[in-house]
Amino acid sequence: MRSADDIKRLFRNAELRIHPDGDERVFEDVLQARRHPMEDQPATPDSTWRTIMRSPLTKLAAAAVVVIACLIGLSFWRTTGSGIALADVLARIEQVKAYRSTTSAQFWSTKVTGEDPNKPYNFKEAHDTWLISKEYGRKSTDEELDPNGGWSKTAESYCLPPKRTYIDIWPKQKRYRRTEFDDRWAEQFQFQDSPDTLVKRILKYKYESLGRSTIDGIEVEGFRTTDPNHVIDIINRGESEIQADIKIWVDVKTQLPVRCDSTYVLFYQMENKKKYEHFVKHDFQWDVPVAAADFEPVIPEDYTGIVIKYPAHITEETAIEGLKLLVELLGKYPEKIPIEADFADVGDTVLRLAEKSETPAAMRLKEEIKGLTDKEIGNKLVDFLMPIRGLDLFYMRLQWYKKDRAYYGKIVTPKDADKVLLRWKVSDKEYRVIFGDLHAETVSPEKLAELERNLPK
């Protein structure tokens, strides 16, 4: 391809045809959405279980169910035919020093209403292999279906608690990201989605025995939970309701997992859509020998990357620290948070904002990075950006956990001691508010409404 004109021509000639059946189906959804406009629905639809749990009576009933569930759990502990108790399985996994496993995942969607509501579309598949060691950490490799057949590697990740580092490498993009973290982060990264976490979560909620079966010639016993609370704290992407079905099959002889099946159905009321996610963990190899070299990432010279550091704790104080730094740098609050601008890293955005600022802090920063290469600037900014990354993460977490957050940096200044800068929901009766002068208070929803009414238009 010789010139920009050739590429322009390719864009022009690259045609897309509409399939009439699919087209009518989509338009039917659009039309249906028009008949039920957003105004008829709450802006942030609460999930059914949250709504139900608000009722004091239901809470009481739920408490009773929890007690009953505990008793049922206890009875399984004592009376499953094989004598296998899930708690023993957990203890057995925790004795293992290193293991390998593969996860095969499938994702698809269906419509909730309309013609053929249960026809699947948007089908995707992925593979992920893990090597986990108690001593070194976790190495994982993600693969996607290659259009030319087979699977091709899309990412490699290293979670290395002893080194307090998490590294992502994207070979196709020739990029990497190194995140440095503390012990708390190590725990969070290491245990997500691993079989011991899965068993711990099953044990925490209501589960049942599936009895004996055979998988690949191995005699196994199954356990199952369909309690959506099992995943409510790890999946949160704006869905209005979640259904979960988790099964774990354990080798009767070794008491170690042989296979784990997890299916999640996420309902998106506003989009008239259900998303299905099906994960199968299999090919477990327990107690495999590992060496330090297995967990040494190899990053080729020509790859570009960034280094990221987060504060040890992401709290309200973290957010205030980040806001304070931004005010020093910009002389005002940023119009929006997260600062991370969709795809640009925080560092790029902060530098761009600081470029226009003439505060002493901004002038100092500009002087310090003058003449440095991009890599040197990146290294220099690692610690400097930490409070701002903490602010971003704090604000994003408010959204993930549906805390009814709002930020008014566009209209509130550091002098506005009585104006709401940032707020989020603590409980049905309380909101936490950070004011323009960065002091924080807990207020009632009524008081918050009054404060927000008084904000400049």
Next chain:
Amino acid sequence: MIEDKLLIFRFKQGRNGTLRQIYDKYKVELLKLSVVLTGDVNTAEDIVHDVFVKFAQSAERISLTGSLKNYLVTSVINRIRNYRRDNNRHCETGLEGVEVFSSPERGPYQWAVLSEQLTLLSHALRELPYEQREVVSLRMEMDMTFRRIATLQNTSTNTVKGRYRYAMARLRSLLNGEVEK
């Protein structure tokens, strides 16, 4: 432009026929943009579907002063960015949300059928960093000015021009020998 303003005006008055006109006028353009930005036809369909659904629900709030095309294009871009951000977030906790590409198997309810050229182009664009992909797609596909792209990307025009140059150089190298006409 005037035609669009008239379409919005009629749509806000509740004429459903107008919704069909808007849908028919922009669906191909938006789908194509979404395909080149996501590199995946299924995700692209999902995104444009959701954009039209949201648009249909929030018609009363759309301002008559704005451009309809810009509104829809911005909606597609924002939704793709959210999708990517969600996926990146979930990458940190395991396989869920990992950026995956579709299986060649497609159901009977497919909406968009890609030409060979578009498949080739979307595969090449997938090799670019997302910000460069966005610049070159908006410039080539939507005839957007660098200044407008800079506003959308919340960056300077010079940065956008730099991204465009890098993207074009990489695309030339990626597509070398693939298409000459």
